[in-house]
Amino acid sequence: xxxxxxxxxxxxxxxxxxxxxxxxxxxxxxxxxxxxxxxxxxxxxxxxxxxxxxxxxxxxxxxxxxxxxxxxxxxxxxxxxxxxxxxxxxxxxxxxxxxxxxxxxxxxxxxxxxxxxxxxxxxxxxxxxxxxxxxxxxxxxxxxxxxxxxxxxxxxxxxxxxxxxxxxxxxxxxxxxxxxxxxxxxxxxxxxxxxxxxxxxxxxxxxxxxxxxxxxxxxxxxxxxxxxxxxxxxxxxxxxxxxxxxxxxxxxxxxxxxxxxxxx
Ligand SMILES: Nc1ncnc2c1ncn2[C@@H]1O[C@H](COP(=O)(O)OP(=O)(O)OP(=O)(O)O)[C@@H](O)[C@H]1O
Ligand SMILES: CCCC(=O)O
Numbered sequence: 374x375x376x377x378x379x380x381x382x383x384x385x386x387x388x389x390x391x392x393x394x395x396x397x398x399x400x401x402x403x404x405x406x407x408x409x410x411x412x413x414x415x416x417x418x419x420x421x422x423x424x425x426x427x428x429x430x431x432x433x434x435x436x437x438x439x440x441x442x443x444x445x446x447x448x449x450x451x452x453x454x455x456x457x458x459x460x461x462x463x464x465x466x467x468x469x470x471x472x473x474x475x476x477x478x479x480x481x482x483x484x485x486x487x488x489x490x491x492x493x494x495x496x497x498x499x500x501x502x503x504x505x506x507x508x509x510x511x512x513x514x515x516x517x518x519x520x521x522x523x524x525x526x527x528x529x530x531x532x533x534x535x536x537x538x539x540x541x542x543x544x545x546x547x548x549x550x551x552x553x554x555x556x557x558x559x560x561x562x563x564x565x566x567x568x569x570x571x572x573x574x575x576x577x578x579x580x581x582x583x584x585x586x587x588x589x590x591x592x593x594x595x596x597x598x599x600x601x602x603x604x605x606x607x608x609x610x611x612x613x614x615x616x617x618x619x620x621x622x623x624x625x626x627x628x629x630x631x632x633x634x635x636x637x
């Protein structure tokens with residue numbers, strides 16, 4: 374696992390550091406190292422994996438740690454268990470991923486690092502295939518360059534020159550129509566992603582949960598809500614409690630509530 378993380382085998386992400394740091398602590402203190410709900414958690418059902426191109430399959434890469442933590446928190450707040458409810462969790466951070474959680478398993482989710490789903494502060498989100506191919510050829514881009522465009526220089530950065538949503542909200546509220554249009558487009562894309570997860574859950578959705586830094590933004594959520602309020606009630610857990618979620622994951626294993634899994 375540590376080698377895969379160091380080589381960014383499944384994509385570059387800050388969370389790749391966590392397993393490496395845990396391994397270092399194990400060395401330093403002779404402790405047992407446990408990581409929990411990494412971005413490559415894969416519980417997708419078979420029918421959402423294929424694409425229409427032989428040799429290209431969808432992958433499950435998403436904000437698993439925070440998505441599962443807030444789904445568990447919601448379940449606890451309603452006196453139920455995570456494995457008894459169906460929720461759609463929309464994590465809106467630097468990347469945006471929307472997971473369909475069916476009774477404790479994330480059966481479908483957009484792979485934020487592959488460019489699936491809505492745009493975000495730093496990601497382009499899904500693009501028309503032929504236009505992307507043309508863009509790559511016209512700009513003579515190699516794989517690393519296009520990966521950067523899709524995952525680090527897209528979304529707010531490409532359209533507005535900054536990933537700072539607070540700055541963009543200020544611009545929009547001061548009457549900047551271009552920024553307002555970006556927020557409206559983002560809201561429509563997020564809503565469509567949520568609608569897609571509702572379909573795979575066959576409409577059986579107990580709650581839609583928003584989380585991540587952008588979930589602090591009432592400005593954004595006011596644009597999203599009208600599209601999706603027909604699906605299920607909404608809960609907002611802004612920010613992320615990833616350190617707490619890591620500790621809770623280790624505790625579930627140490628206290629025997631969950632079984633340790635082996636990375637393969
Ligand atoms: N109070 C706030 N109101 C509005 N937007 C906010 C607020 N706080 C943070 N954001 C915005 O949220 C976005 C980043 O969120 P966050 O800090 O959750 O991302 P990250 O941790 O870097 O990425 P990820 O969650 O994808 O791992 C930025 O665009 C930031 O400006
Ligand atoms: C956590 C991987 C998904 C993303 O950052 O877009």
